[in-house]
Amino acid sequence: MTVAMEPDPNAAKWVIPLMLSVLDRAILVSPTGKLNDNLIHGALRLIMNQYPSVLCQSPMRQKLKGRGYECYLDKGDKINRFVQIIHDKQRDHWFCAYLKGSKVMVVDSIRTTHLSDTSSLFLQQLARMDKSMLNQNIVFQRCQQQTDVYSCGLYAIAYAFAAARSDDIPQMRFTQSQMRRHLKGCLENLKLAPFL
Template identity: 30%
Template sequence: MFEINYAVRGHHIYQRIWTPVIGEELICKRDLTNHHNRFAVAVIKDIDTVVGHAPRKVSSVFTLFLRHGGTIKCRVTGHRCYSKDLPQGGLDVPCVYVFDGKEKDLLKAEELIKQAMISISDSPIAEPLSRRRIGMKPDVHSESPSEKAVDCDLITSVLRGEKLSDKHMYLAQGILKNQFPDLKGLQSTLLQGRRQVVSIDPTDCCNCLQVINSRENHWILASSVGCGNKVNIYDSVFSQLDEETKQVVCKLFQIDPINIEMKTFQKQVGGTECGLFSITALTAIVFSQDPSKIAFSQEKMRDYLATCLRNEHCFPIYN
């Protein structure tokens, strides 16, 4: 069992039906009807009356813990107050969240919450926490992301369920590049947007991997590892490449369009997971696994990526 000091969000919405009392105990349940946050966790009074929500920035961790059979209670510790960190304002109720469950799940949840709390101060009763950086900022002009910058805000955004950005791709590719220095490709994805794709040396084109930004807001993986003179594309949404992406692939790998092959690949659920699937396919290949023959667990992908970024080391994928 462990506890964290935090707050119940949204009291300005529920104040007519709930007057908080210091020491009052409530329970937390997943809010499956919330269309704004698929990881929403409601704070419940009297079995089924919603009186607020857990802070969004850690709701994904709460959801993961509840999915694994754990329980979370909420104990009121103070009087309502204005939110200090939300631009839109609102009322919060200071509280303690009490986690109880299996030992391994408790340890994982506690670690994930600590990581989230390092980079954000979301509690109205907490002192601001400084932002922690490891390493250096990425150089978007660099051909290969060998320098890493593990920003805890990026890890938090992964756990919150946000769509992955160029920074996430840069870091993930950089970690793998350091682990497997013989791999080619793995260029900064920002170069693609600037039409600065650097063609791979013809002698290296058979051992090249690259996450590619496709259709302006979509991530795919291109791989020539073990493909002879072909390039395999792993796309978790589309079954064909658009023309612009096809040109990027042809320039990068120095091949003709006829040598591009769309591989059978698991399709994502939801609209923000393409980056996770691309990194998962990338990691599978470097560990000699075939992404087209694996049924990945989408629910585990964010936890896996956050662990890799936090440790600056990628591990084989096991479902």
């Protein structure tokens, strides 16, 4: 289970500018570690630093009807793209969503035939659409699938970074065994690079 963690001011520091601790590092380097909120938000901060016209999160958080999701939208922001990594608590699973025109593109490394109710609500809010338009406005994008139950956060970050760069996601292929080491290096260097 992924645990939402607030940064502990007393925890030993690992990457200070991203408020990551040695506990976050231990989760990342463990082959069976599921990424936590701290690691996901650290990666999203790097995406926004590298691509200022891409909105991933902002200080003004809008809670969605108490469902445990936060949508990071600033009213009146001028952005070219919006990319979000979403944690589906019912599936204990991270996935990526981004806006492309009037469509919400969903990139999910564990193929699913349906979304949980809370994920559907989040995506409807993101697209500002009514439920009757759900199937027409949400597109599940073809993508590489993970081969275990632990790597969803890694794939979600890789796909969010690709969406920020406007890469061709269906054509992307990653070496899953290298993704943890790659992300660790990126976080330590405070700069994301394409996952290979």
